Amino acid sequence: MNSPVKVAVTGAAGQIGYSLLFRIASGELLGKDTPVQLRLLEITPALKTLEGVVMELDDCAFPLLAGVEIGDDPNLVFDGANIALLVGARPRTKGMERGDLLEANGAIFTAQGKALNDHAADDIRITVTGNPANTNALIAMSNAPDIPTERFSALTRLDHNRAIAQLSAKVGAPVSDITHMTIWGNHSATQYPDLFHAKVAGRNAAEAVGDDSRDWLENTFIPTVAKRGAAIIEARGSSSAASAASATIDHTRDWLLGSPADDWVSMAVRSDGSYGVAEGLISSFPVTTGDGSWEIVQGLDIDDFSRGKIDASVAELDEERTAVTELGLI
Numbered sequence: 001m002n003s004p005v006k007v008a009v010t011g012a013a014g015q016i017g018y019s020l021l022f023r024i025a026s027g028e029l030l031g032k033d034t035p036v037q038l039r040l041l042e043i044t045p046a047l048k049t050l051e052g053v054v055m056e057l058d059d060c061a062f063p064l065l066a067g068v069e070i071g072d073d074p075n076l077v078f079d080g081a082n083i084a085l086l087v088g089a090r091p092r093t094k095g096m097e098r099g100d101l102l103e104a105n106g107a108i109f110t111a112q113g114k115a116l117n118d119h120a121a122d123d124i125r126i127t128v129t130g131n132p133a134n135t136n137a138l139i140a141m142s143n144a145p146d147i148p149t150e151r152f153s154a155l156t157r158l159d160h161n162r163a164i165a166q167l168s169a170k171v172g173a174p175v176s177d178i179t180h181m182t183i184w185g186n187h188s189a190t191q192y193p194d195l196f197h198a199k200v201a202g203r204n205a206a207e208a209v210g211d212d213s214r215d216w217l218e219n220t221f222i223p224t225v226a227k228r229g230a231a232i233i234e235a236r237g238s239s240s241a242a243s244a245a246s247a248t249i250d251h252t253r254d255w256l257l258g259s260p261a262d263d264w265v266s267m268a269v270r271s272d273g274s275y276g277v278a279e280g281l282i283s284s285f286p287v288t289t290g291d292g293s294w295e296i297v298q299g300l301d302i303d304d305f306s307r308g309k310i311d312a313s314v315a316e317l318d319e320e321r322t323a324v325t326e327l328g329l330i
């Protein structure tokens with residue numbers, strides 16, 4: 001048995017937390033040989049609810065759960081954390097875009113970036129799920145000058161998984177046959193789910209879709225994936241939770257334990273200028289991962305259509321960066 005890993009989760013009493021914590025404690029994040037200590041952050045009025053969630057965690061008698069600490073001070077909760085899942089933020093409601101949350105949620109990520117900088121373990125890895133995820137990660141990263149920038153990431157794995165599910169349903173192949181899916185850019189309606197490099201059982205996805213592939217790509221696939229978050233809000237009355245928790249696990253598990261052989265995953269990470277994405281933005285790329293590091297997949301052909309889509313999403317990220325700079329958050 002390995003020694004316990006300290007996993008900090010923010011917004012732990014929220015909807016995503018209610019699904020995420022139980023999966024982490026059951027070993028789905030780090031495997032069945034690694035005990036976890038949960039360190040849970042909430043705002044003060046939500047601590048009572050969080051106590052109830054902790055009672056339920058106790059009642060599961062998870063063999064891998066090596067302890068739970070809760071609190072409302074990030075400086076205490078992040079102390080010694082090896083992994084931080086930054087989920088806590090106000091979700092959007094009907095009619096809002098994720099970017100509308102910039103100001104409301106920006107302050108949270110300034111304070112949490114500083115607290116991680118001062119108190120997390122040296123091997124900290126940070127996944128930002130709270131929206132607007134990419135720019136929140138940029139804010140946290142900018143406020144944590146002592147943490148290497150490659151330790152910060154934002155979640156586009158939910159979009160990646162949604163894209164796989166849509167393609168699987170279209171071609172009638174199991175999701176396990178779909179590989180090399182990519183989400184580029186922002187976790188927003190401008191994101192670009194890229195079918196051109198995707199494969200179905202090793203075969204080019206466009207070929208597998210058939211004659212109407214171009215029409216399906218432009219008029220069904222891209223809008224369905226990019227607007228899925230809004231469709232869930234419309235249907236459920238609140239934003240995606242179990243699927244977001246599941247994607248947060250997939251993202252962080254693959255980062256630490258490795259992406260599947262002969263495949264890649266989508267992850268929003270700090271751009272080094274690859275594929276013409278402005279350096280320093282937290283933008284989604286195809287990456288291979290392992291042992292807590294990631295590498296952007298290089299050398300993919302980007303045609304004019306894809307170029308335009310990537311540029312539009314990156315332009316939005318650039319605008320968000322300007323907005324949070326003007327707000328004094330970075």
Ligand SMILES: NC(=O)c1ccc[n+]([C@@H]2O[C@H](COP(=O)([O-])OP(=O)(O)OC[C@H]3O[C@@H](n4cnc5c(N)ncnc54)[C@H](O)[C@@H]3O)[C@@H](O)[C@H]2O)c1
Binds near residue numbers: 014015090129
């Ligand atoms: N990136 C993605 O794919 C994705 C998917 C789904 C949801 N989200 C986002 O995740 C976030 C959480 O969603 P949810 O449905 O769990 O929301 P929720 O409102 O149910 O829970 C959020 C929790 O965060 C807590 N919180 C607020 N400020 C905090 C702070 N400063 N420190 C610690 N906790 C704080 C709240 O008290 C609340 O319990 C939202 O921003 C949502 O938009 C992202």
Ligand SMILES: O=C(O)C[C@H](O)C(=O)O
Binds near residue numbers: 092098131158
């Ligand atoms: O769309 C939202 O606001 C929630 C989340 O980002 C999602 O993609 O489901």
